[in-house]
Amino acid sequence: MNALFRRLVTVPLVVLATLLMTGTVLLWLPVSLLVAALVPAARSAPRVLAFITVYLWCETLGVLAAFWILLRHRGGRDSTRTGWLEANYELQAWWCRSLKGAAQRLFRLRFEVEGAAPPGGDGVIMLLRHCSIGDTLIPVVFHCEPTGQRLRFVLKQELLFDPCLDIVGNRLPNYFADRGSGDTAREVEGVTRLLDGLPRNQGVLIYPEGTRFTTAKRDAILRRLEQKGETAAVERARAWTRLLPPRPGGPLALLAANPGRDLVFCAHTGFEGSASFARLFNGSWVDTRVRIRFWRVPFAEIPVDPDAQRAFLYRQWDRMNAELEAFDTGG
Secondary structure, eight states, X not given: OOHHHHHHXXXXXXXXXXXXXXXXXXXXXXXXXXXXXXXXGGXXXXXXXXXXXXXXXXXXXXXXXXXXXXXXXXXXXXXTSHHHHHHHHHHHHHHHHHHHHHHHHHTTOEEEEESOOOSSOOOOEEEEOOXXXXXXXXXXXXXXXXXXXXXXXXXXXXXXXXXXXXXXXXXXXXXXXXXXXXXXXXXXXXXXXXXXXXXXXXXXXXXXTSSOOXXXXXXXXXXXXXXXXXXXXXXXXXXXXXXXXXXOHHXXXXXXXXXXXXXXXXXXXXXXXXXXXXXXXXXXXXXXXXEEEEEEEOGGGSOOSHHHHHHHHHHHHHHHHHHHHHHHTTX
């Protein structure tokens, strides 16, 4: 879909939804409180609707701020200048901070972060577990903000229907992957281009699973691998009880073209309660302990041989699964 046409649809819809949710708060708030008291599956309805309202305001204000940045930087004609990029990075950070803060207060979340990098330093290549749309806030809030580093994201094209992600995400050097294109070589090339001209304080983030984890998706992948007779792949996938098998194309392409950056892996638990509207409404996310653990692999410890890099990626995925299991047992 043409970007201009898409935004002519999505931006008015978001603004209209913002005004509608705000203007009817005195209607939906008491109704949702009553429903929450009577229906266990909707006991968090007021919290969810309040969060949706905050999200819509973040979108509306974010679009307005993006327009102001456009005007201030001469319609984007100085888009190669640091000021333009920094203004958009700051808007991205504000959006993430605001949503994280709203979720933390409304759902009474407790965040615990281990292994975070110190301020400063070179950018990294980050590989993050993916189980919920909510965990997309982790890299900005818990890595970029404390360190002052920036990340270039590999994102799915479906997120272009979020106006802020569409507008700001396309101003910054990100790549929106088309998971259904069938042209794997083109998508891998798009991911690898994120390393071109990478400043020292910038890195790249990729979600190796390619989509959010669910038990149903994992079971479907196992069935496909079994039907193909890929015994070794089935055994690996069965061992990853909390993860989907990594799609190696993008991660291995980044390792092969890595200009010297360390790798950072991120395991986390606690966002599962925000994985679907059903779980949000039934209160699964309320009073949750969100645990986030980063670990770093120096560039010198990354294998050079392509086969060794694949084995290395699988070993790190073994560790990712072990970290999640440790979280479950209080480790």
